[in-house]
Amino acid sequence: MNMNNKRIALLGLGTIGQVVFDELVASTNGAWQLAWVVVKHPERHQTVLLPTGAQLTTDWRRAVEDPTVDVVIELIGGIGVAKEAVTSALLHGKQVITANKDLVATAGTELDRLAELYGGALTYEAAVAGGIPIIRTINEGLAPDRIRQVSGILNGTSNYILTAIDQEGLSFDAALKEAQAKGFAEANPTKDVTGIDAAYKLIILTKLIFHRTLSLAQLAPTGIDHLSPRLFAAAKEWGLKIKLLASTWESRGQLNYQVAPVALNPSHPLYQVDGVTNAIVIDSDLVGTSTYLGPGAGGKATANSVLADLASLSRGEQLTGSSACLRIENGRPLTKQRYLVVNPTGLPTGLQFSDRHATSALTPALTPTDLQRLRATNPGLETLALGE
Numbered sequence: 332m333n334m335n336n337k338r339i340a341l342l343g344l345g346t347i348g349q350v351v352f353d354e355l356v357a358s359t360n361g362a363w364q365l366a367w368v369v370v371k372h373p374e375r376h377q378t379v380l381l382p383t384g385a386q387l388t389t390d391w392r393r394a395v396e397d398p399t400v401d402v403v404i405e406l407i408g409g410i411g412v413a414k415e416a417v418t419s420a421l422l423h424g425k426q427v428i429t430a431n432k433d434l435v436a437t438a439g440t441e442l443d444r445l446a447e448l449y450g451g452a453l454t455y456e457a458a459v460a461g462g463i464p465i466i467r468t469i470n471e472g473l474a475p476d477r478i479r480q481v482s483g484i485l486n487g488t489s490n491y492i493l494t495a496i497d498q499e500g501l502s503f504d505a506a507l508k509e510a511q512a513k514g515f516a517e518a519n520p521t522k523d524v525t526g527i528d529a530a531y532k533l534i535i536l537t538k539l540i541f542h543r544t545l546s547l548a549q550l551a552p553t554g555i556d557h558l559s560p561r562l563f564a565a566a567k568e569w570g571l572k573i574k575l576l577a578s579t580w581e582s583r584g585q586l587n588y589q590v591a592p593v594a595l596n597p598s599h600p601l602y603q604v605d606g607v608t609n610a611i612v613i614d615s616d617l618v619g620t621s622t623y624l625g626p627g628a629g630g631k632a633t634a635n636s637v638l639a640d641l642a643s644l645s646r647g648e649q650l651t652g653s654s655a656c657l658r659i660e661n662g663r664p665l666t667k668q669r670y671l672v673v674n675p676t677g678l679p680t681g682l683q684f685s686d687r688h689a690t691s692a693l694t695p696a697l698t699p700t701d702l703q704r705l706r707a708t709n710p711g712l713e714t715l716a717l718g719e
């Protein structure tokens with residue numbers, strides 16, 4: 332394989348692929364050469380100016396199986412075609428760069444194995460938190476450390492929607508449309524608003540840090556799509572901000588995990604993280620608490636992560652490996668927690684509230700059983716855990 336002038340097949344010319352294409356074409360360092368661009372609808376790309384020697388096709392096999400291609404950059408998304416193309420590339424010993432969290436979260440282990448077996452590579456900095464170099468940080472910067480907890484805002488679309496509702500009074504649908512127009516949302520935005528996208532990213536981080544592969548079913552994420560305008564209004568009234576948090580943490584040898592919306596107090600470290608910004612807080616033995624913040628979606632920021640992987644491959648760096656491994660048994664989260672509760676018909680009954688407004692209140696710390704009991708006595712009660 333030629334390490335100095337890599338030939339690239341670029342799969343996808345959408346939000347991310349277009350920026351990667353532009354940067355590759357503008358690049359003058361001579362370290363790579365664009366050989367193929369693969370799209371689904373060539374009629375949408377009639378004005379694209381291909382560099383000398385590059386070809387446009389709808390047939391990913393021609394590009395991926397071209398023996399002169401060294402690197403496949405997969406920016407199609409989803410599992411179907413993307414998985415077939417990445418698998419084929421790895422079986423041909425190619426180096427693969429992807430931004431596809433769905434694929435890495437659900438098939439990362441088998442794809443890593445193929446990379447190892449056939450002498451290729453699989454890198455995916457762009458798959459978690461868009462422009463934040465969090466995978467490098469975990470694999471390299473924190474490699475000697477022992478990470479106990481990772482927690483963050485991992486979906487830019489959800490955070491954009493939550494901020495637009497809170498600060499601009501937009502409806503959920505109008506805010507989602509804006510996020511789609513800006514290129515933040517997935518082709519199927521259901522994954523963004525139901526917590527699946529954040530869960531995929533948490534699965535990737537959990538595997539890197541704790542060497543455990545969680546499934547989507549285990550995580551059972553809760554998204555932001557079911558939150559009512561009444562709940563948003565109550566959160567605002569209490570000075571709280573609703574954020575979709577994804578967390579994995581180790582406690583007494585057990586691994587806990589959760590993807591769910593939480594109402595944050597102003598004192599919470601992620602309270603100020605608004606819009607498409609993502610943030611990840613890591614607690615580790617040597618560094619203590621460190622926070623990583625930046626754009627979690629969008630063409631330019633995410634393309635930078637893709638190109639950073641390409642630069643690393645060109646330098647011949649080995650990008651796999653992860654930080655110190657904990658031996659962990661499965662565990663379930665949650666002991667006692669406070670909640671914001673909103674009742675359509677006045678204050679909920681069955682509890683004494685010292686913090687209360689007309690139809691909403693902040694509970695004292697409740698066990699899951701206490702919460703269940705409160706819900707049973709107050710049909711229609713909406714609850715959201717407090718992040719303090």
Ligand SMILES: NC(=O)C1=CN([C@@H]2O[C@H](COP(=O)(O)OP(=O)(O)OC[C@H]3O[C@@H](n4cnc5c(N)ncnc54)[C@H](OP(=O)(O)O)[C@@H]3O)[C@@H](O)[C@H]2O)C=CC1
Pocket residue numbers: 342343344345346347348369370371372373375389391405406407408409412430431432457458461514515516517518627628629630633
């Ligand atoms: N958007 C974002 O902010 C972020 C996205 N990602 C991930 O990056 C990846 C790409 O996302 P994004 O750029 O937004 O996606 P887009 O939907 O904007 O682009 C997808 C591209 O793939 C092409 N494509 C789709 N199906 C096929 C097919 N069967 N054969 C060939 N080409 C195909 C499309 O072709 P055509 O143009 O002809 O329709 C299009 O160019 C996804 O995995 C996404 O999750 C990661 C981080 C941030």
Ligand SMILES: N[C@@H](CC=O)C(=O)O
Pocket residue numbers: 458460461485486487488489515516517523528627628629
């Ligand atoms: N749809 C995703 C894109 C980046 O991963 C998001 O909104 O975070």
